[in-house]
């Protein structure tokens with residue numbers, strides 16, 4: 001397959017549906033300028049106008065095996081005769097729930113021998129902080145990092161520090177923040193010295209690679225110092241691996257690259273369901289302290305999650321993610337050498353990004369790339385992330401880089417601006433400062 005655009009973008013059918021959607025959708029009203037059909041294969045999908053796109057966004061890092069993977073389709077096929085597909089999973093057990101827990105805790109690190117299944121990434125981090133609060137009954141604060149993104153429920157949002165629009169007018173739980181730099185360990189010590197007592201801190205939560213915040217990579221020193229201080233002071237450390245976890249960086253969890261072990265992991269996205277993973281003794285034993293009707297209840301999602309883990313193991317996708325990531329990063333380095341305005345290539349496995357000169361250029365490039373058949377996502381102030389499915393090959397990486405390169409060159413022309421309907425869509429430079 002190859003990317004192939006046969007209509008204007010958005011195509012006529014997509015345009016009609018997107019306009020209708022805007023009228024009734026309570027959420028954010030400017031998605032990407034196409035409507036998915038369910039056709040596609042591997043890293044490619046078709047929209048309802050028959051255009052074929054190469055996907056370097058993987059449904060925001062939640063599609064590790066790409067479109068219509070035979071292993072996943074087989075699982076879904078097996079469930080076609082059953083209803084309901086959703087059970088009240090924390091109250092009524094299904095075998096899929098138990099199977100996923102067992103698969104999850106078999107993944108390193110050792111000692112993480114229990115997990116709580118939930119619906120989303122935000123709920124996975126929310127429950128991670130809740131179990132830590134429950135352990136430290138005098139706690140008043142959680143500690144997170146500048147530039148962090150942990151989700152949009154009120155608890156997770158309090159720990160988030162990316163864009164004002166995410167937080168404006170919403171109440172917060174009390175939070176202290178550390179710089180996402182080599183000074184983080186010392187800053188935590190200073191916090192304990194000057195502002196709050198040890199008993200008042202429930203947990204420290206961090207992303208090993210800040211996602212929404214701009215693909216900022218923790219340094220070895222920062223990670224080592226934070227682990228050292230939290231361990232010495234017995235503060236539970238939560239790794240938010242919602243975006244970076246389940247193999248995207250070439251290890252099961254990104255924090256494994258740093259040879260540290262947290263007390264709690266929050267996972268979701270590639271896992272298809274949310275999960276708070278820890279040692280059994282971290283979880284509250286009182287009935288109802290954490291729960292949710294549908295947490296651990298969607299039998300197809302849980303069965304697909306088990307299959308994804310098995311397929312990653314069987315097809316050795318961790319080493320593939322690692323080698324394809326290196327190839328992609330080399331391509332981005334070459335591009336930053338050749339193309340003015342493309343800078344700061346960075347990455348670990350298939351979690352890679354570059355910076356463009358401004359948010360405006362970045363947003364224009366996202367739309368221009370879509371018009372040429374490549375889907376990419378922004379992050380941070382002016383970065384673009386490249387997060388293709390784990391099954392991508394070199395030819396597909398070359399194709400994506402080629403489209404991206406041309407889109408950047410095109411948008412770099414002086415006084416470039418998109419015109420027409422496309423300006424109503426997410427990412428248009430005309431819509432941003």
Ligand SMILES: Cc1ncc(COP(=O)(O)O)c(C=O)c1O
Pocket residue numbers: 120121122123125149150151152207211212240241242243244268269
């Ligand atoms: C690191 C991180 N944590 C938490 C979340 C929230 O996940 P969800 O959107 O599934 O609630 C995200 C989502 O982008 C994320 O990247």
